[in-house]
Amino acid sequence: MEMITIKDIAKMCGAGVSTVSRAMNNHPDINEETKTKILNTIKEYNYIPNNSARNLKRTESRAIALLVKGIANPFFVKMIKIMEEAIEKERCLLVLRHVDEEENEVDVAMSLVKERKLRGIIFLGGYLNHTKEELLRLQVPLVFSSTSSMDQKPGDCYSYVSVNDVTESYKMVDYLCKLGHRKIAVLITNEADCGIGRLRLQGYEKALKDNQIELDQELIYHMKEIGMTSYTMENGYELMNELLDSGKEFSAVFAISDTLAIGACKAIFEHGLRVPEDISVSGFDGIDMAHYYNPTITTLRQPVEEMAKETVNLLFSVIRGKETHQYKTFEGELLEGGSTQSYCCCDSDSPS
Amino acid sequence: MEMITIKDIAKMCGAGVSTVSRAMNNHPDINEETKTKILNTIKEYNYIPNNSARNLKRTESRAIALLVKGIANPFFVKMIKIMEEAIEKERCLLVLRHVDEEENEVDVAMSLVKERKLRGIIFLGGYLNHTKEELLRLQVPLVFSSTSSMDQKPGDCYSYVSVNDVTESYKMVDYLCKLGHRKIAVLITNEADCGIGRLRLQGYEKALKDNQIELDQELIYHMKEIGMTSYTMENGYELMNELLDSGKEFSAVFAISDTLAIGACKAIFEHGLRVPEDISVSGFDGIDMAHYYNPTITTLRQPVEEMAKETVNLLFSVIRGKETHQYKTFEGELLEGGSTQSYCCCDSDSPS
DNA sequence: TTGTAGGCGTTATCAG
DNA sequence: CTGATAACGCCTACAA
16 A cells, blocks of 8 residues: 655665665666665565656756647657657657647646656647747747748747648649649638648638639638537548538549548548549648548648658757757648549540 | 746745645635735746646545557547546546557556556556556556457456457458358468457457358468557558468458558559459458548447447446446447458459 | 645755 | 755645
8 A cells, every 4th residue: 555665665775765766867876786786676676766756856857748739630640659769769758748629738838847847848730829938938948840820930939840831732732723623622620720721721822823713712611610620531521511512513622631631532422423533632741541542642741750850850959059949841742642633624434 | 947836926925835725726715815816926927836746745636547559549549539538527637648569558557656646547458468466556446448358357456348359350250251252361460469469360260160161371461570560551551462462362351450451452452453342351440441431441340439438437436436347348330331242253343 | 714844755965 | 885864846734
């Protein structure tokens, strides 16, 4: 029932608590013999030091926090994995924390800074709408990765890694235009979302404009529910059903995520239509699923691996004081899949 | 630079630390006026109490730990979400922790018990091979959910929620047999895996036997790499490629997860074959992707929602002392999708 | 209703 | 090399 503490170990070994502490923490000033003896009793009694006490007392740690907004997002899952490895390589401890949609990630971060004496923080996802003052209060190096921000000018108090959502979604929509599509619908998060959704919509609008296509508000399909920012297949399916049921004419769809695109395909199939013969579908992100789907989803691949690695690199550069905060934008890559084809007014039945 | 503490707040308000503590923790014995005053200064100075100190001092908390082995698994992602809500409904704090493949979840749990004074622990995924002694040492109610265990007899020191992997995979393979398939390949984790993979293989073997089909070792495709237990589309793709390239004859494939099944489909398509006309493909789990895939994957749906809810229920029953530890097995549901069809020796080109 | 003091389990400091 | 001892920041008797 009683928790065994460092004192108990000390008593058992006939040593002082500080010696036990030294043994545990690999301090240099300790006799090898007593050290092994202590380590043995620790193992024997399954003693595990109390982290709360440690964190409270320690002046610094090697902990890096990774705060993720949207842990279900497959795109993030991959980034997390890579960051995890990179951080481990720096011999640091990763503290992974899932942040809810309504939660304020900076508050969570602040709490962690106090609790764990963090070395640095990585924010993954979410929307960057915090004041410089709030961020400075965190007192540790910060990197925002794949976080959207309306004004693309980060302050000097944090680093920033991302693709340019406007530019990249422009690429995709422009690609659809060049294929000859003129009636291009877009599936997107709800209107209140000022995050990535809005940026990608901007790219869509600009691409249409540059291709001399008039913007048709009826082809912009927002998720209805407020606060509904989740990029799920189900939402893609729902949105596409609405769109198809509306009777509105269109030949291509740009879904602002691959998950939405896949859901959309399902709706299209269920309406007895084909992808891409009847409707071309394109996504965004370049997640594995887009590649494995049938047909392969035409998508805009974000260089996940490089982005994740660079995120960690930037963080450690600042931690080491070697560099000051930076702003890195990555280029996406348009992957042509089987879900899009050039627009054909005669509605051919036998492509290929 | 200096961290602001409870003492600072106390000083600023001209109050004692205990009063500040009472204000923060909603204690009854406190003057409303002083309470609001304190709360205001706390807000004004953005004071956040140090969790380490709290955990160290508190004798109990309302924290429940959820230790997940394989956070990338879409099946778990859904369960986590549901458990999260259920735990919140019990007005408890969820401590979500990702456990690496090589990490021992019980060690992590032990560490958390000490650090956070946990009320209970839920283990999601992984393989249950811990001694009763180890588990008892944790001192708090335990539930293993969707964890595999060779001997299906849990001790009395923990609860257990799962489907019967043998029975359920039997159902699926039996279904394929009843469709007329006699050469059924299986895609599975590496041979060293004594977890879910082995159980599902048992179901496969039994189903074949009951259908008077001789077991053909060459149709059992294990992941090659040791320690490779990840149920990814990529692995499914690789395995299926090997299988197809081997020239071995078969008409159906049972992949022990939907992700593997989807990867397998991709490989089949790339070999110029069709699903299900040339090869029937079935999966396991019933994740969303199986439903959205084209064709829809025939799968064995695990009742995620109920399982997740029951997991939390069992935990709280024990916490409240109302019930003793239990062992709940759920029935899966075979969802017929478009990826399977009855075996047709004439290799029809125009199904329905 | 409020304040003071002691201790939670460690680590850091400093004298031996 | 080792062992007391004083913090770390908070909560909680207990006394006022």
